[in-house]
Amino acid sequence: MAETSPQLQHIQGKLGAKVLSASEPQGDQVVALDRAGLRESFRLLKEDPELSFNFLSDITAVDYWQKQEPRFEVVYQLVSLQRRRRLRVRVSVPESDAVVDSLTPLWRGANYLEREVWDLYGIRFSDHPDLRRILLYDEFIGHPLRKDYPVNQCQPRVPERHVDGTFVDERSRNKLLRLQKTLAKKN
Amino acid sequence: MKADNPELPREIMELQMGPSHPATHGTIKFNLKLEGEKVLDCDVELGFLHRGFDKSCEQATWTQVIPYTDRLNYASSLINNVGYALAVEKLIGAETPPRCQYIRVIISELARLFDHLTCCGMAASELGAITVGFYMIEARELIIRIIENLTGARLTVTYVRIGGLKHDLPQDFAERVAAAFTTIRKLLDDCDRLLSRNRIFLDRMANVGVIAKESALDHSLTGPILRATGVDYDVRKAFPYLVYDKFDFEIPLGSHGDNYDRFLCRLGEIQESMKIVEQALRQLPVGPVWIDDARFVLPEKEKVYGSIEGLMHHFKIIMEGIQVPAGETYSAVEGGNGELGFYIVSDGGGKPYRLRVRPPCFIAMGAFAEMIKGYMVADIVPTFGMINMIGGECDR
Numbered sequence: 320m321a322e323t324s325p326q327l328q329h330i331q332g333k334l335g336a337k338v339l340s341a342s343e344p345q346g347d348q349v350v351a352l353d354r355a356g357l358r359e360s361f362r363l364l365k366e367d368p369e370l371s372f373n374f375l376s377d378i379t380a381v382d383y384w385q386k387q388e389p390r391f392e393v394v395y396q397l398v399s400l401q402r403r404r405r406l407r408v409r410v411s412v413p414e415s416d417a418v419v420d421s422l423t424p425l426w427r428g429a430n431y432l433e434r435e436v437w438d439l440y441g442i443r444f445s446d447h448p449d450l451r452r453i454l455l456y457d458e459f460i461g462h463p464l465r466k467d468y469p470v471n472q473c474q475p476r477v478p479e480r481h482v483d484g485t486f487v488d489e490r491s492r493n494k495l496l497r498l499q500k501t502l503a504k505k506n
Numbered sequence: 507m508k509a510d511n512p513e514l515p516r517e518i519m520e521l522q523m524g525p526s527h528p529a530t531h532g533t534i535k536f537n538l539k540l541e542g543e544k545v546l547d548c549d550v551e552l553g554f555l556h557r558g559f560d561k562s563c564e565q566a567t568w569t570q571v572i573p574y575t576d577r578l579n580y581a582s583s584l585i586n587n588v589g590y591a592l593a594v595e596k597l598i599g600a601e602t603p604p605r606c607q608y609i610r611v612i613i614s615e616l617a618r619l620f621d622h623l624t625c626c627g628m629a630a631s632e633l634g635a636i637t638v639g640f641y642m643i644e645a646r647e648l649i650i651r652i653i654e655n656l657t658g659a660r661l662t663v664t665y666v667r668i669g670g671l672k673h674d675l676p677q678d679f680a681e682r683v684a685a686a687f688t689t690i691r692k693l694l695d696d697c698d699r700l701l702s703r704n705r706i707f708l709d710r711m712a713n714v715g716v717i718a719k720e721s722a723l724d725h726s727l728t729g730p731i732l733r734a735t736g737v738d739y740d741v742r743k744a745f746p747y748l749v750y751d752k753f754d755f756e757i758p759l760g761s762h763g764d765n766y767d768r769f770l771c772r773l774g775e776i777q778e779s780m781k782i783v784e785q786a787l788r789q790l791p792v793g794p795v796w797i798d799d800a801r802f803v804l805p806e807k808e809k810v811y812g813s814i815e816g817l818m819h820h821f822k823i824i825m826e827g828i829q830v831p832a833g834e835t836y837s838a839v840e841g842g843n844g845e846l847g848f849y850i851v852s853d854g855g856g857k858p859y860r861l862r863v864r865p866p867c868f869i870a871m872g873a874f875a876e877m878i879k880g881y882m883v884a885d886i887v888p889t890f891g892m893i894n895m896i897g898g899e900c901d902r
Contacts, residue, residue: 345596345835374739375726376838377864381851394849396836396864400723400737403744407836428726431872439560454553454901464560494517 324348326370326404333367334360349407357410358420364397364406365425372397372406375422378432380412380440384466389413391442395422412442421447439464518546523886525554533897534871536886543882548875552868552901559902563861567827568594568668571858576662578863579899581624582842584617584653587666592747593837593848594668597830598802606670606795607748612786613656613665614748614839615779619690620649621842621894622730622772622779629769629891630701633710638697645693648686655682668828669803670796680787687780694776702770711766715877715889718763725873728866729844730775731893734760734767741840753785768892802828827856834860843867843894867893868900 327341327348337360339351352360364372376396384390395408412419421444422429433444434453441462444450452459458477461468524535533554539547559578563571575590576583588610595602602610623646631639650660655676657663665672701707717727719735732739740757742750758774760767796803804823809816832854838847844866851860870893877889 344833345599347835374723376728376845377726377836377847377849377862379849379862381834381860386853394862396847396849400739400744405745405836426726427721427724427876428869428872431869432726435868454556456553463558470558470561470565 329369330364330406333363333370347405347407349409351409351411354410354412354419356420358422358425361395361408361422361425364408370399371401372399372404374398374400375426375428375432376405378422378429378436380436380442380464382440382464382466391417391440393419393436393442417441418443418445420445423447438462441465516541521883523883525551534895534900538883538886540883543884545878545881545883545886548878548886550871550874552871555897555901557902559863560861563858565857567856568830568858569823569827571861572666572668573662573664575863576664577898578865578902579621579841579843579846579867579896580661581894581896582617582621583661583663584613584657584665585621585839585841585846587663588614588748589837589839589841589846590848591666591668592839593835593850594830596837597833597835597850597852598668599831600669600797600799600802602670602797603794604749604791605674605793606797608786608790609671609675609795610666611748611750611753612675612783612790613653615783615786616649616653618779618840618842619776620646620653622776623649625842625891625894626697626769626772626776629888630697630707632887632891633707635701635704635707638701641693641697641700645690648689652679652682652686655679667796669799670794674795680790683783683787687784690780694773698773702773708766710885710888711769711892712764713762714765714881714885715768715892716762716764717873717877721876722763722873725876726869727844727873728869729841730768730771731870731873732844733757734771735763736761741838741845745838747837747839749786750782752789753782755782755785765888765892829854829856830858838864841866843870843896843899863899863902865899865902867895868902871895871900 324343327350330350331338331341337353337356339353341350364370374397376398379394381392381394382390383392389411391412391414393410393412397406397408410419419442421433430449431453433447434451436442437444437450438452438454439462459474519540521538521540522535523538525533535551537549537551538545559574563574566574572587572590575586578586623642627639627642627646653663654660656679657665717735719737722732722735723737728739736759738757738759743757755778758771758778760771805816805819810820830852832852834851836847836849838845845864846866847864849862850858853859874893878886
């Protein structure tokens with residue numbers, strides 16, 4: 320492995336075999352982590368007093384379709400506010416088993432970011448409390464940021480959605496009836 | 507009849523607020539669960555303005571992406587331009603000349619003024635202080651006129667280029683800015699006297715939409731919302747880019763994390779931005795605004811029309827795009843609403859392989875439910891106004 324800064328060496332010392340590679344392109348610090356036990360690795364990055372990457376800046380993914388195996392890469396941007404440092408974490412995810420540990424137990428901000436990755440890339444996050452589509456609608460077919468999703472792809476028309484229990488007139492009527500009943504009982 | 511009469515039937519009411527509501531600046535929908543007027547739960551539905559920014563960028567050359575970035579946060583499109591150009595330049599390994607960097611600082615701060623004036627003015631007028639709204643829009647108009655004079659457009663400016671700027675500042679730029687700032691300072695002074703200690707305004711803003719420091723960090727909030735809780739994180743100070751380390755400016759901090767602190771943080775930042783612009787204009791060095799590298803810079807028009815090499819050079823850059831070396835990088839700038847990051851992956855061609863924007867207000871919307879739980883329906887308007895959700899950036 321090439322010469323790395325003391326901080327990256329420290330991360331390698333702490334996480335051991337979980338660090339698959341570490342590099343410093345363009346002055347950024349980048350580590351590739353193993354997908355197994357990912358949440359524990361992040362917990363260590365967050366809580367270790369010498370690293371203290373306590374701020375999750377961003378989560379996104381890249382699709383290396385027909386370029387690289389495994390196909391997907393989930394990319395995390397961490398910030399240590401005390402030490403004024405950034406760290407980029409890359410995690411490879413195969414297409415056949417596109418699941419990553421959710422970071423929502425560590426940072427609640429991961430909720431929306433992971434929903435967006437699921438929506439646009441179809442990568443699942445295990446133990447996510449609310450993994451729904453976020454930018455697109457529920458009936459959307461496919462995951463548009465995948466490289467095999469054609470840019471001019473059309474989507475089928477969606478029939479009007481029936482929403483339960485929000486028909487206001489019915490509710491007000493029931494409410495009025497109940498109110499009349501209670502008042503009648505009183506008299 | 508008392509409201510807490512146990513004999514009256516109670517039930518939780520579901521209310522759908524939006525997507526077309528005057529206070530939802532773009533299009534956004536809140537699915538509320540209410541008990542009376544109290545908000546028990548709020549599920550935010552967004553994406554109404556999703557137009558596939560990331561996917562579109564993968565189809566365009568590196569230079570053609572710049573107009574797309576204008577349409578992210580259209581209240582501060584110049585910052586988006588600068589942030590994108592800085593990310594690509596980081597991947598190329600190019601550093602722009604000092605004059606270009608100073609001009610980029612100036613335009614970033616003008617855009618921040620624009621953004622904050624829009625946000626504060628709109629928030630004030632939504633709460634009934636329509637005079638303040640008009641005063642701030644007048645101040646904003648002065649900024650827009652400067653931007654129009656500089657770039658030729660009011661909102662979608664496309665002024666920054668990879669490796670430089672569209673053109674240098676106009677002759678009378680400094681005088682125009684000085685004249686505008688004098689008026690803006692007076693207008694802001696009027697707004698301050700009308701609003702900052704106004705009882706009605708305070709009642710609507712103070713102790714509303716509170717988010718604690720730990721919770722704000724947990725939710726990855728940045729910008730004025732985070733600083734209103736007292737966390738000193740501004741990308742301009744934490745990770746200085748361009749020439750921000752050469753200026754003397756403060757980062758206004760709040761303490762309560764409520765809407766009023768967010769408002770004051772933004773007002774404070776308006777003052778600091780004006781200070782930065784004035785310092786930058788005083789220190790502005792002379793020199794070129796483009797990097798000296800023919801791989802990324804279009805040749806001069808005389809060469810294009812006067813020689814075959816120049817014509818081919820022009821053609822290659824326009825048709826194939828500049829060739830950015832393969833690699834990936836992340837670069838962040840302080841946008842109007844917080845950390846605006848660009849994560850780019852290049853496969854060595856003329857088009858981005860992947861371009862991701864870290865949208866500050868999308869992430870802030872993730873914390874909105876937490877901010878509004880337990881408050882009244884009417885408190886949604888100022889809280890949402892102070893997040894300053896811009897549909898173009900939130901939904902991309």
